[in-house]
Amino acid sequence: MILTADTTAAAISTAPVIEVRNVSKAYGEKIAVDDVTFAMPPDAILGLLGPNGAGKTSLIRMITTITVPDSGEILFQGTHLNGYHPTQIGYLPEERGLYKQMYVGEQLLYLAQLKGLSAAEAESRARDWLGKFELEGQWKKKVDELSKGMQQQVQFIATVIHDPKLLILDEPFSGLDPVNANRMRAEILRLHASGTAVIFSTHRMEQVEELCEYIVLIDHGRNILQGKVSDIRRQFVENRYRLAYHGEALPAALGERYELLNPTVSTVDIQLKPGEDGNDLLRTLLALDIRIQGFQELLPSLNEIFIKRVSVVD
Numbered sequence: 001m002i003l004t005a006d007t008t009a010a011a012i013s014t015a016p017v018i019e020v021r022n023v024s025k026a027y028g029e030k031i032a033v034d035d036v037t038f039a040m041p042p043d044a045i046l047g048l049l050g051p052n053g054a055g056k057t058s059l060i061r062m063i064t065t066i067t068v069p070d071s072g073e074i075l076f077q078g079t080h081l082n083g084y085h086p087t088q089i090g091y092l093p094e095e096r097g098l099y100k101q102m103y104v105g106e107q108l109l110y111l112a113q114l115k116g117l118s119a120a121e122a123e124s125r126a127r128d129w130l131g132k133f134e135l136e137g138q139w140k141k142k143v144d145e146l147s148k149g150m151q152q153q154v155q156f157i158a159t160v161i162h163d164p165k166l167l168i169l170d171e172p173f174s175g176l177d178p179v180n181a182n183r184m185r186a187e188i189l190r191l192h193a194s195g196t197a198v199i200f201s202t203h204r205m206e207q208v209e210e211l212c213e214y215i216v217l218i219d220h221g222r223n224i225l226q227g228k229v230s231d232i233r234r235q236f237v238e239n240r241y242r243l244a245y246h247g248e249a250l251p252a253a254l255g256e257r258y259e260l261l262n263p264t265v266s267t268v269d270i271q272l273k274p275g276e277d278g279n280d281l282l283r284t285l286l287a288l289d290i291r292i293q294g295f296q297e298l299l300p301s302l303n304e305i306f307i308k309r310v311s312v313v314d
């Protein structure tokens, strides 16, 4: 097939943003990444998860072309990673890397121009972004003079200023107060809505549940679980329901028939045995002398899945 400009654009828009194929990486004897394969859907927010030392940073460093795989290959929108791709990627590493003695404005201009922006464009975007974080007054401050949270925001601006197609964020909210964390979250979601794909690496599972539609879970360098968060949670369902009710104590007979967990004055979790049915449970509950306020199937949290899956592999 001959690729015209139009067909090329169409192929790019449907190709995975990042495709990692059988990638391995060792440091001496230590195998940090072991035959990892996954594809990141276009415009996804993907959580890259795993315990300490799992191999996440090693993988990210290969995706950002800082290091190269020992074997396997990485494709960016269907093309093998090459020297052009860093300009399409914004990476906020866990160890922050701003020059402490440089002025904020000067630093943003420098970093943006390294990513290919003209001086005028860099200045206009830097001022715009600083305004979004209410940091416009910090242009002539040295990074060292900023609070940790402000430095974090400036580093975030340096990461997104060139409008990358792929954003890789390692613990982006660490050190931010709730207001600034919300502000950054809103900016990440806004960028995502305008077409930026995001890889989000964190140990905070509640943040992953909030932001990510897909996850890849790495342990001991291997990819042990991947897919849509909603599918994965379904895969790990445990036949457990939460009843919210109003009334006297639950009849003792219910406890004889079912395992009751985490009781409070108005809720209880009910664990069914394999093969038992939630509808039968609901019928039993309707026959009791209680007022039912809520009844829902409980899906496991990502935290529970993480602990279960990682400890199974250990």
Ligand SMILES: Nc1ncnc2c1ncn2[C@@H]1O[C@H](COP(=O)(O)OP(=O)(O)OP(=O)(O)O)[C@@H](O)[C@H]1O
Pocket: 027, 030, 031, 032, 050, 051, 052, 053, 054, 055, 056, 057, 058, 059
């Ligand atoms: N430059 C290096 N030289 C030798 N070993 C390394 C190097 N970088 C990483 N490792 C080892 O490779 C393994 C994977 O490390 P990596 O930093 O990729 O893990 P991680 O998942 O990012 O961990 P964390 O969540 O703690 O940041 C670890 O055992 C680590 O000690």
